[in-house]
Amino acid sequence: MRTKSLRAKKINIVTLGCSKNIVDSEVLLSQLKANEFDVTHESEKEDAEVIVVNTCGFIDNAKKESIDTILHYAEEKKSGHIERLYVTGCLSHRYKEDLEKEIPEVDAFFGTLELPNILNTLGADYKHDLIGERLTTTPEHYAYLKISEGCNRPCSFCAIPLMRGKHVSKSIEALVKEAQHLAAQGTKEIMLIAQDSTYYGLDLYKDRALGKLLRALGKVEGVEWFRLHYAYPSQFPEDALDAIADTPNICNYIDMPLQHATDHMLKTMRRGITRARTEALIEKVRAKIPGVALRTTMMVGHPGETEYDFDELCEFVKKHKFDRLGVFTYSHEENTHAHTLADDIPAEVKEERASILMAIQEEISQELNQAKVGSTQKVLFDRKEGEYFIGRTTADSPEVDNEVLVKAAEHFVRVGDFADVKITDCTAFDLYGIIEV
Numbered sequence: 001m002r003t004k005s006l007r008a009k010k011i012n013i014v015t016l017g018c019s020k021n022i023v024d025s026e027v028l029l030s031q032l033k034a035n036e037f038d039v040t041h042e043s044e045k046e047d048a049e050v051i052v053v054n055t056c057g058f059i060d061n062a063k064k065e066s067i068d069t070i071l072h073y074a075e076e077k078k079s080g081h082i083e084r085l086y087v088t089g090c091l092s093h094r095y096k097e098d099l100e101k102e103i104p105e106v107d108a109f110f111g112t113l114e115l116p117n118i119l120n121t122l123g124a125d126y127k128h129d130l131i132g133e134r135l136t137t138t139p140e141h142y143a144y145l146k147i148s149e150g151c152n153r154p155c156s157f158c159a160i161p162l163m164r165g166k167h168v169s170k171s172i173e174a175l176v177k178e179a180q181h182l183a184a185q186g187t188k189e190i191m192l193i194a195q196d197s198t199y200y201g202l203d204l205y206k207d208r209a210l211g212k213l214l215r216a217l218g219k220v221e222g223v224e225w226f227r228l229h230y231a232y233p234s235q236f237p238e239d240a241l242d243a244i245a246d247t248p249n250i251c252n253y254i255d256m257p258l259q260h261a262t263d264h265m266l267k268t269m270r271r272g273i274t275r276a277r278t279e280a281l282i283e284k285v286r287a288k289i290p291g292v293a294l295r296t297t298m299m300v301g302h303p304g305e306t307e308y309d310f311d312e313l314c315e316f317v318k319k320h321k322f323d324r325l326g327v328f329t330y331s332h333e334e335n336t337h338a339h340t341l342a343d344d345i346p347a348e349v350k351e352e353r354a355s356i357l358m359a360i361q362e363e364i365s366q367e368l369n370q371a372k373v374g375s376t377q378k379v380l381f382d383r384k385e386g387e388y389f390i391g392r393t394t395a396d397s398p399e400v401d402n403e404v405l406v407k408a409a410e411h412f413v414r415v416g417d418f419a420d421v422k423i424t425d426c427t428a429f430d431l432y433g434i435i436e437v
Contacts, residue, residue, distance in 0.1 A: 009083065011039040011122070012048035014073075015137070016066050017056025019144045019193050019229075021089055022137060025054045028088075028115060030134040035124035041137045049083040051076070052118070057091035057163055059331035066091040074105035086110065088118060090163040112164055113149075132177040139382060141416035142189040142398060143182050147175055147213065151195035153232065155259075156270045156338040157302060157330060160195050167196060169204045172216050183222035188416065189380060190223055191397060196232045198240070211239030218247035224418065225380070227397055229255040233281055234272040241288040251394045254285060255295040255324075260302070261316035262309045269302060270337060275316075282320055293395030295324035298357060301350030302330040303341035310353050317360055323368060324401050325361040327354045362428045369402070369426035376436060379404045379421045381413050389413050391421075393431070404431045411435040 011032060015025040025041060032039040040048065051073045055066035066089070076082045084107045092099065093111035100109060110118050116126045136143045150165040151158075170178075179190055194200065201209025210231075217226050226249055228240075233256055244250045260266055263274050286292055298313060317325065329350040332343040381391035382398065388405040391413075396402050404421055406413065413419050413435060421433040 009038070009049040010047060011037055011050040011052060012043045013039065013041045013052045013054065014069060015042065015054045016069060017054075017058065017062055017090065019191065020146060020195070021054050021056060023134075023144050023146045023193070024089070024112070024115075026134045026137055028052070028054075028118065029137065030130055031115070031119055031127055032122065032124055033135060034127045034130055035119075037122070037124065046081070050086070050122075051082050051084070052086045052088060055087060055089035055091035057089070057094045057159065059328065059333070061331075063091055070099075070103055070106065074103055077105050086118065086121065088112070088114070093163045094159065132174055133181050134178075136182070136185065136187070138398075139416065140186050141380065142191070142382075143187045144191045144193050145175065145179060145182070146170070146193050147197065148194040148200055152199060153196055153272070154270045154337065156268065156341075157299065157333065157336055159333045159336050162335055164195060167199050167203055169200050169202070169209075171204060172209065172213050175213060176216050176220060179217055179220045179223060183220055186416075188223060188418075189225040189227065190217075191227045191229055192217075193229045195230065197228060197230050198232045198234075198236050208235070208237040210237050211243040214240060214243035214250055215247060218243070218249055224249055225251050225394065227251045227253050229397070231256045233258055233278055236281055238284070238288075241285060244292075245289045251293075252289050252291055253293045253295070253395060253397070254289075255397065256285075257297040259297065259299045260309070261313045265302060265305055265309050265313075268304045269299075279320075293323040295397070295401065296322050297326045297328060299328045299330055300353040300357060301345045303338055303344055305330075305345060314357060314360055317357060317364070321364050321368065322361070323395055325364075326400065327357050327361075329354050365402070366426070366428040369428065369431060372423050372431060373426055374423065376420050376422050377404065377431070377433070378418055379433075380418050381415050383415055384408060389415075391419075402429050402431065404433060406433055406435055
């Protein structure tokens with residue numbers, strides 16, 4: 001039986017976690033808007049009668065944030081400030097039965113692939129004609145484009161396949177159409193995201209088609225920057241490197257999570273690659289794409305990581321001088337392969353290793369930034385904050401990378417515009433400059 005429509009109620013969607021969740025919330029927002037609902041995303045007014053929390057369940061900190069947010073709104077419901085509370089996303093998908101028992105104030109829990117069920121519960125129809133179209137919640141000049149869903153990789157530490165299922169690629173035609181729609185809305189930069197970008201196309205085309213996708217997207221008018229994220233290093237398609245090098249509006253930027261450096265840890269993590277092959281790939285990327293900004297993430301504290309493994313990881317990072325690097329501490333996730341191993345590294349050791357590795361990266365970033373002083377960089381400006389306009393170069397993605405600061409008292413630039421900026425100073429993670437006229 002269809003649930004009575006909640007169209008007269010105001011709905012607020014709250015999004016936690018990664019950019020993939022942002023896209024999912026944007027799709028839900030668009031569907032509800034098309035059904036003429038009064039719906040907002042992360043409204044600060046606190047005047048909604050219905051809350052939908054889109055959760056993350058990737059690691060302990062993300063799970064805690066999601067649970068704390070659900071409990072906050074459960075209290076709001078008990079006190080009468082909201083009428084209904086729904087929960088979706090990764091945490092809900094993975095722990096639905098437990099959450100239903102522990103937080104009965106929630107009216108319904110939904111998994112990651114249950115958009116039609118959410119809409120039905122809210123009294124909305126699924127609008128098939130909206131496929132490829134969505135309202136963005138990011139600043140209007142940039143957006144995320146999810147090229148696939150799910151993951152087929154067997155990484156020991158990762159629970160994403162449990163929450164997102166097997167890899168399913170969107171067609172090149174559908175993605176081009178979605179990018180064209182975003183361009184028509186004024187989007188100037190599009191981040192390509194997935195659980196595993198380099199696997200793209202194997203399910204649809206029986207071949208890795210990331211290079212073909214990049215070339216097709218490069219023809220979309222109006223988008224000045226496309227940026228590739230989450231490119232798994234094993235079996236990296238070389239034609240994708242050629243496409244990045246040859247296509248002017250594909251940024252010379254690759255986000256490639258490497259996770260570790262020793263053969264022992266790469267095997268334990270089930271990464272499907274060796275150190276020698278990793279280093280050969282890094283060399284090939286930098287040879288084929290001169291000036292490429294290479295971003296990576298590393299994990300410390302995985303079961304079995306010895307002092308030798310960690311020392312080698314530090315030397316690896318020093319040797320390759322990644323433009324951007326993030327560090328995660330291992331989280332012992334049930335139903336993953338690594339959960340069968342002893343979580344044998346104390347939390348304080350994990351944190352110490354993360355701090356050491358980030359201190360190394362801070363020195364590298366300072367050195368790389370210092371080399372940019374005196375150069376002119378094309379910068380896309382995201383916001384004005386305090387006394388500065390703040391933007392990013394082609395080497396930087398929103399939220400996770402370095403920024404460029406220009407004094408607002410001395411220069412004016414519109415948010416969402418590009419400008420040439422002469423770099424005059426730097427810190428380890430920021431550049432300072434003046435706008436060149």
